[in-house]
Amino acid sequence: MKKIITPLILLLAVTCVCHAQSQPLYPAPDMAQVRQLQQCDFGSGETETKAINDLVFAVYYHNNDKDFCARMEKALLDELAGGKGTPRYRMMLAQLVQAVGVQKAGAKRFEKIIAAEKDESVRSRLAEALAHTKRGTSIIAEKQLSIPSALPASAQDQALLIDYLANHPEIPLPAYLAFENLNDQTKPRLVYALLARGKNEMxxxxxxxxxxxxxxxxxxxxxxxxxxxxxxxxxxxxxxxxxxxxxxxxxxxxxxxxxxxxxxxxxxxxxxxxxxxxxxxxxxxxxMDLSHFGRKFLAGYDSANADEKRAMLKVCESLADEYVFCEIARRLPVETNAPLRTAMQRSLMRISQAVFTPAMFAAVENAYAQTAAPAKAFWLRFAPLHDSENAIALCKRAHAENLKSDAIKTLGAWKSSLAVDALVSISKEAADDHERLLAQTTLITLMERVGAKSPALDYLRKNAANDDVKAATQRLADAKPKKK
Known part of the structure; x- marks a missing residue:
């Protein structure tokens, strides 16, 4: 494999001494989450594709938990037997079955499910999952198997022999059971069998x-x-x-x-x-958990080429690290490469979903000040995460700098009632009816989520932009306790 040797790569090779430990980034999923994807299809949008990938990752992360695997195996086979969902969904179920494995009790049932499957592509994927189950080669023969004196000729008999030996490590491997005697389709099965035996025999x-x-x-x-x-x-x-x-x-x-x-x-x-x-x-x-890896990882960023930077930014998405966020935020206002700007923005958003500190908001304020007007709106999305008067002030500043709709929508995304007064103020000072209506409808939506404040309700009753706002105000007053 050819590699590009650059100062960045040399730096990483010499200085990176991080001993990162893997950690389960996903909670153990249940069938309710699985069934949410029953209508997924090929060509799904990015959101649905990400949901599928996250679900698969989560199942693989927990496939060392025997109780989880046993529980999911039964539930997944029940779902497949019920014939539910699109072909894409059922192929996903096959992948999940492959992740948790099929044990002796479920093997025959799975074979019947495969035989009954009408979609050829799904049936093929189910068969592959059965052949390459990842919880050891655990489909055990019902009867005691006599070890043959020579390698069986048929692939089915070879598979039966390998599965049997996987579950009986006390039986020595016959000399003929060697990789050079197996075809490419059977070799993986022997690898899993050797892992199940745990004896380092080949x-x-x-x-x-x-x-x-x-x-x-x-x-x-x-x-x-x-x-x-x-x-x-x-x-x-x-x-x-x-x-x-x-x-x-x-x-x-x-x-x-x-x-x-x-x-x-x-x-x-x-x-x-x-x-x-x-x-x-x-x-x-x-x-991986790359805590404390950020400083060394970004040390060579500025001297890297565009491809390396994109790869580094992809990794940065998983670094829930204040330093990494601040460094990317510092560089974004002066970055002129459009794909890199997009990658930097994605990294900042992903990191902020895991952690958001006062230092990170300070970096946002600095970056906002240094960013050209058309792109300033990007930084507003971080304001609700800080939920402070300073964050409200940033939105007010954006509103004053003619980012009116962006500022109003950001205030509407607040997680507390702190933004209520700011929206009332914007409504009072609105330059036209359109802005006033946007501020008031956003205010209604916000108070439906975080709770109504009496002064705001009183203002809306007297100054509703239209009848819909007036009716929504009354419904809100009737449905929610008023907060003073």
Whole structure:
């Protein structure tokens, strides 16, 4: 794999000594969350696609919890048996089943579900999930199996033998059961069986994957045993053969691996000439706790090229770090590259969802002052997160600088009643009927959420912009206790 060696990459390789530990970024999902996606379809919008990816990530994050896996396995099979949802939804269910695994009690039922599936694409995906279940190769034969003297000829009999040996580690592996004697479709099954046996009986790392399934099997092995940085680099090199879902799964394996230096290796791979490698590295980093990594990580930002900066910003989205936010905010007003500006804005928004401190708001105020007028509105979205008089003052300043609708809408997004008086003031001083109506309807919506204040209700009764505002004011007064 060719790599671009730049001062940034050299700096990361030399100075990054972060020993990041993976942490579950997602709470354990339940079937109510799964069923919300019953109507998802191919070509879904970004929001729905993100919801699917987050759900898959969450299930994989918790697939070491046996109780969770058992509970989800039954619920997912129930959902599949019921024939509910779109083909895209049922393919997603197959991926979730693959994540939690199928145990002995559910194996035959799953086979019946596959046989009854009418959609050929879904049926194929279900069969793949059954073949590559990730909770060990746990589909156990019902009867005692006599170990044959030679490798069975059929793939089905080979699978039965491998599954049986996976669940009976006390039985020695027959000499003929070697990777060189298996086809590419069966090799991953043997990898999972060896992991289930836990006896380190073969050298998995001599394998040269020709299929994404085998690459993922090695990724799974890497997540469970301590290997060196060279092995991680090799796993990253498999990125071009992985599709989007497989890459997401591999990222989880890499992020969870017990390799203390993995953050350094992954950061170094952000400069790979192969975009699939850099994306995989960024995805893995985004799943890790990179506390205290921000200062070293951003040290080479200014000297990096645009591609490296975008990769770094992708990682920054997962850094719930005050310093990183402030540094990006400081650089954004002077950035002229449009795609980089978009990436910087996305990073700032993602970080602010996890943490927002007074220092971060101060950075927002400074950036607002340095930003050209058309782009100032971006900074207002952070004001409600601070929920202070200073944040209200920033909105008032924006309103005075002719960002009227942006300021009003931002005040309407407040989480407390602190913005009520500001909206009343804007309504009183509105330059025209349109602005007055916008301020009043926003005020009504805000008070429906945070509670009505008597002075504001009195003002609206006497100065309603139209009959709809007057009626909404009365409904609000009748429905909610008044706050003085």
């Amino acid at each position: 050298n998995l790392w001599a394998l040269d994957p020709a299929t994404p399934e085998l690459a993922l099997a090695l990724g799974c092995a890497f997540s469970k045993e301590t290997k060196d940085a060279q092995t991680l680099t090799r796993l990253l090199s498999f990125a071009p053969m992985l599709d989007k879902e497989q890459a997401a799964q591999m990222a989880i394996y890499l992020a969870q691996a017990p390799l203390p230096s993995r953050a350094d290796v992954l950061a170094g791979a952000l400069g790979s000439q192969d975009s699939s490698v850099s994306k995989l590295a960024a995805s893995a980093l985004a799943l």
